Amino acid sequence: xxxxxxxxxxxxxxxxxxxxxxxxxxxxxxxxxxxxxxxxxxxxxxxxxxxxxxxxxxxxxxxxxxxxxxxxxxxxxxxxxxxxxxxxxxxxxxxxxxxxxxxxxxxxxxxxxxxxxxxxxxxxxxxxxxxxxxxxxxxxxxxxxxxxxxxxxxxxxxxxxxxxxxxx
Amino acid sequence: xxxxxxxxxxxxxxxxxxxxxxxxxxxxxxxxxxxxxxxxxxxxxxxxxxxxxxxxxxxxxxxxxxxxxxxxxxxxxxxxxxxxxxxxxxxxxxxxxxxxxxxxxxxxxxxxxxxxxxxxxxxxxxxxxxxxxxxxxxxxxxxxxxxxxxxxxxxxxxxxxxxxxxxxxxxxxxxxxxxxxxxxxxxxxxxxxxxxxxxxxxxxxxxxxxxxxxxxxxxxxxxxxxxxxxxxxxxxxxxxxxxxxxxxxxxxxxxxxxxxxxxxxxxxxxxxxxxxx
Numbered sequence: 001x002x003x004x005x006x007x008x009x010x011x012x013x014x015x016x017x018x019x020x021x022x023x024x025x026x027x028x029x030x031x032x033x034x035x036x037x038x039x040x041x042x043x044x045x046x047x048x049x050x051x052x053x054x055x056x057x058x059x060x061x062x063x064x065x066x067x068x069x070x071x072x073x074x075x076x077x078x079x080x081x082x083x084x085x086x087x088x089x090x091x092x093x094x095x096x097x098x099x100x101x102x103x104x105x106x107x108x109x110x111x112x113x114x115x116x117x118x119x120x121x122x123x124x125x126x127x128x129x130x131x132x133x134x135x136x137x138x139x140x141x142x143x144x145x146x147x148x149x150x151x152x153x154x155x156x157x158x159x160x161x162x163x164x165x166x167x168x
Numbered sequence: 169x170x171x172x173x174x175x176x177x178x179x180x181x182x183x184x185x186x187x188x189x190x191x192x193x194x195x196x197x198x199x200x201x202x203x204x205x206x207x208x209x210x211x212x213x214x215x216x217x218x219x220x221x222x223x224x225x226x227x228x229x230x231x232x233x234x235x236x237x238x239x240x241x242x243x244x245x246x247x248x249x250x251x252x253x254x255x256x257x258x259x260x261x262x263x264x265x266x267x268x269x270x271x272x273x274x275x276x277x278x279x280x281x282x283x284x285x286x287x288x289x290x291x292x293x294x295x296x297x298x299x300x301x302x303x304x305x306x307x308x309x310x311x312x313x314x315x316x317x318x319x320x321x322x323x324x325x326x327x328x329x330x331x332x333x334x335x336x337x338x339x340x341x342x343x344x345x346x347x348x349x350x351x352x353x354x355x356x357x358x359x360x361x362x363x364x365x366x367x368x369x370x371x372x373x374x375x376x377x378x379x380x381x382x383x384x385x386x387x388x389x390x391x392x393x394x395x396x397x398x399x400x401x402x403x404x405x406x407x408x409x410x411x412x413x414x415x416x417x418x419x420x421x422x423x424x425x426x427x428x429x430x431x432x433x434x435x436x437x438x439x440x441x442x443x444x445x
Contacts, residue, residue, distance in 0.1 A: 002176050019176030019219060020209070041169035042207040043274060055247075055276040060169075061206045062277070065176050066199070066221060112272065130358040131271025 004068040009077025017064045024048045026064035027074055035075035035104045046132035049105040050074050056112040075104045083111050087149045094145035098136035106132050110146045119150045171209035178221040182307060182334055188220045190309060190332030198222045198334060200243055201277035204286050228336060237342040242281020242335040250275060258300065259347040265296045271359045281335040284317065287387065289324045290361040295382030298390065299367040302340040308333035324386035345372025350441030352434045364431050366438035384420045384431050391415035398439060408436065
């Protein structure tokens with residue numbers, strides 16, 4: 001067993017875990033935080049995406065032991081986040097979900113996209129969202145919701161450049 | 169998708185990690201980002217007794233501009249390169265390559281050292297680093313060794329790494345003149361492993377060209393005839409196609425007609441990409 005201390009949604013959590021336990025299973029089974037969904041468990045579907053030290057992270061591709069000393073935010077911890085509130089509203093208004101299984105990962109990824117891109121267009125959102133799989137919606141309304149939320153976002157004073165993906 | 173049980177340690181130094189990796193009678197693996205290793209453990213295609221977490225070793229995180237080029241510590245993540253947080257003396261080539269690897273959540277943790285250590289035939293960094301003539305510095309029980317990445321990777325998923333070895337990082341020489349480059353990749357969906365990766369570079373207007381093709385065989389290979397042809401002024405597409413055909417036959421075995429067409433088209437795309445610069 002490995003002793004870990006994780007700042008989980010702002011609360012310090014101390015536990016003893018098996019080294020092979022994934023962060024996703026730690027969140028769901030040990031901490032009861034079931035917003036983080038597990039689809040493929042090998043990094044392809046994106047349903048389990050959480051934030052680790054502010055970086056979007058596949059919680060199925062991270063061991064709980066590796067999260068020791070890190071700060072982890074799940075969808076539950078972003079209830080009061082203004083950007084997440086904006087995204088939730090637009091997901092609702094654009095009807096951006098059907099079964100909802102992919103939605104937690106979509107919301108976390110969407111928030112990460114809007115933090116890195118100012119008013120992203122359809123193409124940018126589609127490229128950035130390509131790591132999140134939805135088997136119901138056909139993505140159109142998810143992309144619409146994220147683009148619309150981006151339009152409503154308060155403009156950052158000096159947005160970071162959208163990195164190399166802008167070069168075609 | 170649950171890995172078989174293993175022991176986990178997080179050594180405080182590279183030396184300590186090297187000793188742990190060499191533990192007698194144990195199958196060991198080093199983990200950095202884990203973005204390839206963890207799925208392999210889950211699928212149980214990799215079975216280990218001991219996992220050595222090297223992800224917090226500061227000695228592997230150094231990123232500096234050197235007199236001759238750039239040093240990238242092995243723990244440099246794809247997203248650090250994508251976001252321009254590493255020195256870019258390659259005219260944006262490395263940023264472009266980084267931004268096309270897998271997905272952002274994977275790029276946030278996946279490392280350049282891990283990618284080269286795994287040596288997946290369809291990985292992006294081996295191809296790019298060979299095109300840039302980078303060297304890899306490895307520390308192990310027999311001391312430090314420096315090898316060209318082209319020699320370090322000798323087969324699919326096979327490198328010269330031996331038990332206890334750890335990649336420190338990469339020395340990437342700065343091009344002698346402003347780098348012109350082209351990069352093209354064929355993948356079924358963005359973020360998926362590629363079926364073809366082509367990197368084409370040339371230093372300055374008249375500098376010699378380099379062409380490296382990945383995902384076409386066990387390891388990326390330089391395409392010498394294509395590079396020579398590219399350096400000839402007013403080269404026609406027909407001449408380039410003939411040179412590519414020669415190189416494909418010389419460097420790769422068992423490509424079918426479709427694969428040859430695909431690799432040819434991909435190299436031509438990369439070459440066009442470079443010529444517009």
